[in-house]
Amino acid sequence: MPERIERLAEQVAAAGFDWLLVSAPLNVRWLTGFTGSNAVALCPAAPGRNPAVLLTDFRYTEQAAEQAPSAWQIEIASNDLLGPGLAEKFPLSDVDQSGYGTVGYDDTHVTVAQLAALRTAFDQRADFEPLSGSVEALRVIKSAAEVEKIRAAANLADAAMVELLEVGIVGRSEVDVALALELAIRRLGAQELSFPPIVAAGAHGALPHAEPREVTIEKGQMVTLDWGARLDGYCSDCTRTFLTGELDEVQQRIYDVVLDAQLAAVAAVEAGPTGREVDLVARTIIDSAGFGENFGHGLGHGVGLDVHEAPRLSRKGDTPLEAGMIVTVEPGIYVAGLCGVRIEDLLLVTADGSEALSSLPKEPQVVI
Numbered sequence: 001m002p003e004r005i006e007r008l009a010e011q012v013a014a015a016g017f018d019w020l021l022v023s024a025p026l027n028v029r030w031l032t033g034f035t036g037s038n039a040v041a042l043c044p045a046a047p048g049r050n051p052a053v054l055l056t057d058f059r060y061t062e063q064a065a066e067q068a069p070s071a072w073q074i075e076i077a078s079n080d081l082l083g084p085g086l087a088e089k090f091p092l093s094d095v096d097q098s099g100y101g102t103v104g105y106d107d108t109h110v111t112v113a114q115l116a117a118l119r120t121a122f123d124q125r126a127d128f129e130p131l132s133g134s135v136e137a138l139r140v141i142k143s144a145a146e147v148e149k150i151r152a153a154a155n156l157a158d159a160a161m162v163e164l165l166e167v168g169i170v171g172r173s174e175v176d177v178a179l180a181l182e183l184a185i186r187r188l189g190a191q192e193l194s195f196p197p198i199v200a201a202g203a204h205g206a207l208p209h210a211e212p213r214e215v216t217i218e219k220g221q222m223v224t225l226d227w228g229a230r231l232d233g234y235c236s237d238c239t240r241t242f243l244t245g246e247l248d249e250v251q252q253r254i255y256d257v258v259l260d261a262q263l264a265a266v267a268a269v270e271a272g273p274t275g276r277e278v279d280l281v282a283r284t285i286i287d288s289a290g291f292g293e294n295f296g297h298g299l300g301h302g303v304g305l306d307v308h309e310a311p312r313l314s315r316k317g318d319t320p321l322e323a324g325m326i327v328t329v330e331p332g333i334y335v336a337g338l339c340g341v342r343i344e345d346l347l348l349v350t351a352d353g354s355e356a357l358s359s360l361p362k363e364p365q366v367v368i
């Protein structure tokens with residue numbers, strides 16, 4: 001964990017800041033190990049001279065001491081952390097009494113009201129300037145321990161799906177299937193789902209983020225399920241489109257195109273290309289099959305403590321993939337009024353390829 005402080009400190013210094021105020025809970029967790037609901041971390045640009053501080057409230061005194069390594073100086077504030085609480089506890093070891101210098105805050109997380117409270121509480125003694133994305137940039141490369149946690153979450157999610165398919169989904173409502181999946185995931189040991197599961201049968205599958213309905217899954221439909229488990233804080237994410245009977249020619253064609261695009265994009269994942277380049281591999285196949293208009297979302301995203309995190313595999317993905325990233329590859333074709341197909345795998349990027357963390361078959365699978 002202290003290594004994470006040092007790597008972040010380098011970024012803070014390079015950006016010309018004196019401190020970084022880390023407030024988004026998952027960033028605080030990644031940096032300090034602390035899982036409580038109310039905390040901020042203060043990372044100095046010069047950790048040799050200034051302490052790294054974890055600020056929380058009375059409820060978490062014991063938990064913070066247990067979870068955060070000794071490199072973190074734990075302070076307990078009695079006031080709003082993003083406001084007077086921080087002003088009370090901000091260490092002054094290295095700076096003179098006239099001020100703290102430039103303090104970066106996460107403008108994608110700190111509210112306008114909180115920023116105003118900070119500025120009032122510090123009364124000119126700190127210059128608060130936006131600095132977001134520093135912790136997220138470090139989070140993209142997973143440590144070996146993080147990879148194992150995500151692998152375990154993916155294995156658990158796969159096992160829950162196998163359980164569900166053994167019982168069957170035909171004749172049950174989408175809501176009932178979503179609930180059964182959630183129960184299986186919880187029973188197998190996950191704390192929660194990565195996100196509410198998607199269960200979308202027939203034409204409902206044309207909505208990429210469909211909400212389960214009180215509608216019965218019939219024979220002869222395509223059913224898209226998108227689900228994930230959160231285990232020890234880390235997420236998994238997987239999608240399969242199952243068949244509940246024979247498909248017509250058009251549906252079969254759509255499935256084949258998505259599968260081709262998915263396999264080609266998976267084969268393109270390795271250290272080196274940008275997210276945009278990998279996205280283009282799948283997009284070109286779907287475009288040239290005549291379904292370009294029906295693939296309106298990006299190819300994939302990073303997964304870690306958050307189910308959607310950097311890097312992006314999309315037209316906006318300008319980050320080159322690096323070994324140690326964990327990303328999804330999930331092309332889809334959605335035809336309004338007819339059906340939708342999406343196939344999503346979770347992949348660990350390696351130097352010369354990728355390793356799949358999800359293990360369920362991708363060939364068209366008829367389920368009961």
Ligand code: ZN
Pocket residue numbers: 226227237238239344
């Ligand atoms: Zn998904």
Ligand code: ZN
Pocket residue numbers: 237238301328330344
């Ligand atoms: Zn996804």
